Amino acid sequence: MAQQTGAEPVLKLTNIHKGFPGVRALSGVDFRLFPGEVHALMGENGAGKSTLIKVLTGVYSIDEGTVEMEGKRLVVHSPQEAQGAGISTVYQEVNLCTNLSVAENIYIGREPRRFGRIQWKEMNRRAAQLLEERLHLRVDVTLPLSEYPVAIQQLVAIARAIDIKAKVLILDEPTSSLDRGEVARLFEVVRKLRGEGMAILFVTHFIDQVYEISDRITILRGGELIAEYKASELPRLELVSRMIGKELTMLDELPKTAGDSRMSDDHAAIVAASGLGRKGAIEPFNLSIGRGEVIGLAGLLGSGRTELARLLYGADRADQGKLHVEGAGKGGVHSPRGAIDAGLAFCPENRKTEGIIEDLTVRENIVVALQATRGWFKTISRKRQNEIAEKYIKTLNIHPPNPEQLVKNLSGGNQQKVILGRWLLTQPKLLILDEPTRGIDIGAKAEIQRLVMTLSREEGMSVLYVSSELEEVLRVSDRIAVLRDRVKVEEIGKEEMDEQRIMKAIAGGGGA
Template sequence: MRMNEIVPVVEMTDIAIGFPGVKALDGVDFRLFQGEVHALMGENGAGKSTLIKALTGVYAIDSGTITVLGEPKRFSTPGESQAAGISTVYQEVNLCPNLTVEENVLLGREPRRRGSIDWKGVRTRTREVLAELQLDHIDPGSLLSTHSIAVQQLIAIARSVEINAKVLILDEPTSSLDADEVRQLFRVIRDLRNRRVAILFVSHFLEQVYEISDRMTVLRNGKLVGEYLTRDLSRMSLISKMIGKDMEALAELDQAPARTRASNGAGVTPFIEAKGLGRKGSVSNVDLSIYPGEVVGLAGLLGAGRTEIARLFFGADKADEGSIKIKGAGQRIRSPRTAIDKHIGFCSEDRKEEGLIGELTVRDNLVLVMQASKGWARRIPRRVQDELVAEYIEALDIRPANPDALIKNLSGGNQQKVLLARWLVTHPELLILDEPTRGIDIGAKTQIQKLVNKLAADGMSILFISSELEEVLRVSDRVAVIKDRALVAEINNDDVSVEDVMTVIAGGAQ
């Protein structure tokens, strides 16, 4: 194999990076060779972006070594990494929308004559670079913001070609592109590969990874799982490596369905019914119904589009296609406010940014949704607050049982319970739980799972999202499988195993 004979362009050895309370990367090795497309795989939080940021000088590494073409390097700014020939194209296209295409290609490297930027030279050079990538149709003088995200990404690639990058990192480049645009991007990527550029490709789209990559490195929980040739690794084994269950263990995990309870047969109106729901750059064409008293699990890899679907249901993002019916009547959910008025609740996966009001007390956080619905003028009387808070602190076993503690000082599990209680006091008819058990201890986790079952038994509809397939199967009556930003299957949880679901995610490629 060629890769054993030559020196890698980039070699990272035993890399560790820690943030307060988290080991983001722990002893990870990574190598990248000329003329290959190397996919970095792993779920969200596995350490992919941290690894990329270490390589691009955004984060400093705590320990380990980075060599570029055999030379040891330490990057402390993006500029240093770029000077070493490493160039990155981020998902959110880090260019300047207010400047022209040619400026974005050459910003900071404009040809100059006696201190003055040689604009003719800029134009010529940009044309050359664009022509090299067969992108001659892009007008160098046009404003970047007038182009689609896809074209902006190609322009970002043109910038890295201009700086003669030896390494090109593409971080989720295809997440907001349509099929045509992806094809054009892949043509450029292959073209660069043939010109011996080393390409690091990160994507949540499994099929694209299989289409474009030669090799892959899999990370899980900040640790290296392994490095594989793409053609040697089946989709099935890739997924099991990403989520950390091997095939034998999976087979044993087969379990009896949690319960058979909800009847969603003819004659029953679903609480919510989405048809063709979608949003540009997010998910498309989602058909999903949830019946009263039913728990529907959303399964799929992190980043496949689960949270996006939840946000559309709750009006956190506005859908731009499709329709939603609630109890059989067509509705438009324009904002969280409208969703809440229609008795929908949503616990976000991002507790800190989208859930907690950290500097407020447990009491204030717990009654927030109810208070917001009542309006500012009609304060919930202290006595009622005390009763509600005491009731839910006891029911959910929130600790410390002190309503006046600041919520930011509680443990993750207890914070989560307060956020759950925030919705429960409003008696929603549909509760969307996005990763309700992530990052909390096992005791609290079991309590929450039990609670979900109890709520459903009392008639609530629940949309349950979790990265842990076992958990999804344990609590759900029905499982909707998401892959590559679309809903690919719905399975009644009769006799379903984790393996079955994974087979669906892998796309029956076996």
């Protein structure tokens, strides 16, 4: 469509190099972005996408290379400077102040003023107008952002970015927490902006979305540029194989449904919830999970999936109902620590805020849960810690394979593997995975799904698998519990499991 190959690129990067201690994040990458196009930046975890974006937005300084904007050399030292130069960004993890109001978040730093005083009414009016007109989003802009789900927060971040008079808009995984309707709405906005001549850099893992909206695709792998393509001239399979550097058969190799070989008469429930619930989070529900069983939780964003998982783990307290966990004392499970002692493990949805402990090393992040259950004095010797770290780095294929690397320097998928390692080390009976594949690449996705199947089948570990990707849930689960509007509406066994059936359950509304 809006291919302007003859025109000057608005943004041109040449021979960019960037390294971190022990990691070569970018080596010799070229990249160009034209006005009025949507350009997808593709690559696996650790390919250097996030680094490239942080270079563009002034978060990182480059070791070598040049950045030109509209033909002029551009050097930015901070996101503020980048914004000033016309580059706005919406990050993968929402980067807003959740304790400020929606309007404040949009106008922070550039509030409408008169005589030096902020005009609150004007600001709120403008914010509401902006959200309604450009994103068709109607919310109370005076409420704190934390009152809204992640999806809304993401849209607010986009609103903030497009309201600044930007020439370049960078969308880093903007759709990873949006449901279908919200994605469509976002794309509507993106198309409109493209029509207005904005250059849009789009990073995602959803291949469908890439083909739906992009004009051009640049592929990175291992910090190096593979090539730039027109989206219309690059077949999907080729895209994927270029990204991972080998023919993609990984996902196809996985059996379509798990557990065919599992004993189906094994009914020993290791976790049984009856009437368990928490006001404002999830209505009372019953759920039992047997040994070696993989239960999928399906439902839209905000349907109560995470809330259910957190209640089982004791991360939030239930205010009604009973939870029986095999191996837990009479009192049941009331805290994460109690849950761990009873043999539960939980990979939370928000990897960055609830999962990894950023400034600690990979080794420490892996041993921390086991050490927590052992108490102060039964320490794990440094030698043993090293062995453990080496073992999980190897089995989970963590990159870079350095146990002393700070975990914050790893890519998202590798961070997720570190957290998985942390829990596998405790040898749990039930592993709760909340969105384990969010924001990670297809190779790592396949690895994690395969791991889930191996664990349940060969080691008899039960898994509660929460994901917004229905396909994934279908693939791994023996049984699927469907949630809608904070209520567990249905439980679907393997024999009736198909996409249509589950979609109907998710959508609900028997009439019409």
